[in-house]
Amino acid sequence: MSSLQTPSTFVEGATRLGKDELAALVAADIPQGAFVNLGIGQPTLVSNYLAPDSGVTLHTENGMLGMGPEAHGDEVDLDLINAGKIPVTELPGASYFHHADSFAMMRGGHLDICVLGAYQVSARGDLANWHTGEPGAIPAVGGAMDLAIGAKDTFVMMTLLTRDGQSKLVDACTYPLTGVACVSRIYTDVAVFLIDREAAGEDAAPTVLVRETHGMTFDELQALVPVPLRRA
Amino acid sequence: MVMITQSAIDAVADIPDGATVLIGGFGPAGQPVELIEALVESGTRDLTVVNNNAGNGDVGLAALIGAGRVRRVICSFPRQHDSHQFDAKYRAGEIELELVPQGNLAERIRAAGAGIGAFFTPTGYGTPLAEGKEVREIDGRHYVLELPIRADYALVKAHRADGVGNLTYRKTARNFGPIMAAAATTTIVQVHEVVPVGDIDPEVVVTPGIYVDRVVVVPTASTPEPEEGQ
Numbered sequence: 001m002s003s004l005q006t007p008s009t010f011v012e013g014a015t016r017l018g019k020d021e022l023a024a025l026v027a028a029d030i031p032q033g034a035f036v037n038l039g040i041g042q043p044t045l046v047s048n049y050l051a052p053d054s055g056v057t058l059h060t061e062n063g064m065l066g067m068g069p070e071a072h073g074d075e076v077d078l079d080l081i082n083a084g085k086i087p088v089t090e091l092p093g094a095s096y097f098h099h100a101d102s103f104a105m106m107r108g109g110h111l112d113i114c115v116l117g118a119y120q121v122s123a124r125g126d127l128a129n130w131h132t133g134e135p136g137a138i139p140a141v142g143g144a145m146d147l148a149i150g151a152k153d154t155f156v157m158m159t160l161l162t163r164d165g166q167s168k169l170v171d172a173c174t175y176p177l178t179g180v181a182c183v184s185r186i187y188t189d190v191a192v193f194l195i196d197r198e199a200a201g202e203d204a205a206p207t208v209l210v211r212e213t214h215g216m217t218f219d220e221l222q223a224l225v226p227v228p229l230r231r232a
Numbered sequence: 233m234v235m236i237t238q239s240a241i242d243a244v245a246d247i248p249d250g251a252t253v254l255i256g257g258f259g260p261a262g263q264p265v266e267l268i269e270a271l272v273e274s275g276t277r278d279l280t281v282v283n284n285n286a287g288n289g290d291v292g293l294a295a296l297i298g299a300g301r302v303r304r305v306i307c308s309f310p311r312q313h314d315s316h317q318f319d320a321k322y323r324a325g326e327i328e329l330e331l332v333p334q335g336n337l338a339e340r341i342r343a344a345g346a347g348i349g350a351f352f353t354p355t356g357y358g359t360p361l362a363e364g365k366e367v368r369e370i371d372g373r374h375y376v377l378e379l380p381i382r383a384d385y386a387l388v389k390a391h392r393a394d395g396v397g398n399l400t401y402r403k404t405a406r407n408f409g410p411i412m413a414a415a416a417t418t419t420i421v422q423v424h425e426v427v428p429v430g431d432i433d434p435e436v437v438v439t440p441g442i443y444v445d446r447v448v449v450v451p452t453a454s455t456p457e458p459e460e461g462q
Contacts, residue, residue, distance in 0.1 A: 061334065062258045062404050078261060079405035085259040096403055098410040098438075099258070099284075100342035103335030107355060126358075138322055139331050142309040146335030146355045180358035180374075 010231035016215030017189045022157060024049040026115060026187050029155075030056055034112040037061065037147060040084040042157050043115035057093075059111055061143045063102045066094030083143065103143070106150035114151035116144070118158045118183075120173045123208050123227040125183040125195040127156065128175035141178075148179030160188040160224065167225045169193060169208065190214050191221050194232055234397035235446045236426055240270035243420050243448045247271060247385050250303075252280040254341065254386040254412040255293055259285055259312070262405035264389040264422045265292040266450045271387070272296050278303045282341070282381055284334065284408065286310035286318035297321055306381065308334040333361060336378050338411060344380035345414025345443070353378055386416030390439065393421060395429040397441030406438065413443040420446045 017025065019042060027049035030036060037059045038044050047069070050056050058067040060082045067082060068089035076087040097105075105111065120128040130144045131137070148154055158168055169186060186193040194209040209232040213221050222229050237243055244267060247253065253271075257263030271279075272295050279302050286305050287294030296302055298317035305327060310318050321327040332340065333355050343351055352375035356362040366377035388409045390399040399421060401409055413419045426449050 060404070062261070063407050064404055077403065080403040081259070081261050082404075085261075090403070096401075096406055098406050099334075099338035099408050100411045103338050107335055107353065131360075136323075138311040138319060138329075140309045140311040141331055141333050141361065143334040145333040145359060145361065149354050149357075150335075177359045 010210060010218070011212045012217060013212060013214040019045060020048075022187055022189060025192070026155060026157060027051075029185075030054070030113060032056075035059060035065070035110065037106065037111055037114045037151065039114070039116040039144075039147060041117050043117060044084070046115055046157075059102075059105070060088070061099075061102050061106065061147065063097050063099060064090070064094060065097075066091045068094075103146050103150075106143075106146055109150065109152055111151040113153045113155060114147045115155045115157060116147060118156045118168060118186075119175045120168050120170050121156050121158075121183050121186050121195075122170055122173050123195070123206055125181045126173050127154070127178045127183050128173040129156075129178050131176045133176050144178050148182045153184045154179075154182050156183050156186045158186070158188055160190050169225050169227060171227050190216055193229075234393075234395070234441060234444055236393075236395065236449070237446065238449055240266045240422065240448050240450065241273060243267065243446045244270045244274055244276075244385075244387070247274065247276050249276055250278045250280075251276070251385055252282070252383040254381075254383045254388075254408070254416055255281055255283045256386070256388040256407065256409045256412050257283060257285075257293075258404065258407040259288055260292075261403075262389050262401070262407045262409055263288075263292050264387045267387040267389075267420060267422050267448065268292045268296050272299050272301065275301075277301050280304040280306065282306045282337075282383060282412075284308055284337065285312060286315055286329075288312060289314045290317065294318070297327065300326065302327060304328040304330065306330040306332060306337070308332055308337050331361060337381075338408065340378055340381040341408065341415045342411045343378075344382040345411060348380060350377055350379050352376065381415065383412075383416040384418065386412040386419040388413050388419060388421045390421050390423050391425075392432065393423045393426050393444070393447045394432045394441070395426065397421070397444030397447060398432050398434075398437040399423070399439035399441075399444065400432060400436060401438055410439045413439045418445045419443055420448065422448045422450045424451060425449065 023045035033055040071087040294317040391402040
């Protein structure tokens, strides 16, 4: 099912990762020739670090494969936008299709990797990223639920801690779910976590593997995260 | 037989109060602004509108909502930086919202046009948007039953039509156009130009004319400036 290589063994990095360093780390883990959807916000940064010879094809769920960089100046065409409604460009080999085809492509498991932001991820890979459940907030889901469960692998990019210091990697999500047991990796400023979705099952509270830490030791990380961790 | 007209007002004149109307577009791209504005002028009320969003700025769908003509919106992403018209009606309790994951929205529209009675989708399983819906486990995976979204009318923006209603689109402005054109009893399309029958290569037709009832030529169709947000 997974298009990814076996994870490497555990390493401790000296410093915490900035947003761009994190994007570069995700980009380096995307296999040659993969079909990838990058979510709105931080995940979009990953495209800046994909090597020109990577052969990676970007999908945008509003109906395009072969999306190029953001458009500027004369390149701007208001009929050519990405899922964030930002004008973009097309690369040679691009194709357009309607919305039902675009989501069939995603739901049908044809995309290798989707990279999303998150409010919370649980130890078994449940994702919460569309709604904080705040009273009075107008809910909006867009393609989040389709993206979460559609790709062969779903990566999350987020800071490990909320502003008030709570771990976003949790035993069970308290925010409304986007998808069940769908996340396979979590890239954060201080660690990369690997989730074995098949081993996790529906009811288990599994151990989460840590591939690497940045700016803290494994033990310091475990002290912050309320789920059992293990070095990869 | 396709009706071809220069008048958006004539094309939407028979849409009655209480109609369900599919409106194409993903944000501003592919939004049939001139057809929607004709609908604003016609005074039709109590509409159920199906769109990915719930209006941007103050034009097109946002103007229709702002004028109080929409009773119910079925969409995936209402809240945006520039959705103030919808936000105000929603907070005042003057508009109903049915929130649908984007791929389910597209597939429900596609199903209506394809004569499918319902379908099981993995999207939304285990989330609040599947509450109260039938769930089935098939080959070890969980699916949610979703029903088609049929409509009385579809308002679609395409790029080019020929005299029998065959359509081509431009880039990502295609989005919901082809599936909405198939899902409505009456499909009204605005295009940049109409060309003679035979001038669109049959190999590149995206929406065959069988789905199209009325074509309105709007050579200077505007695409509103986009704002960031899904």
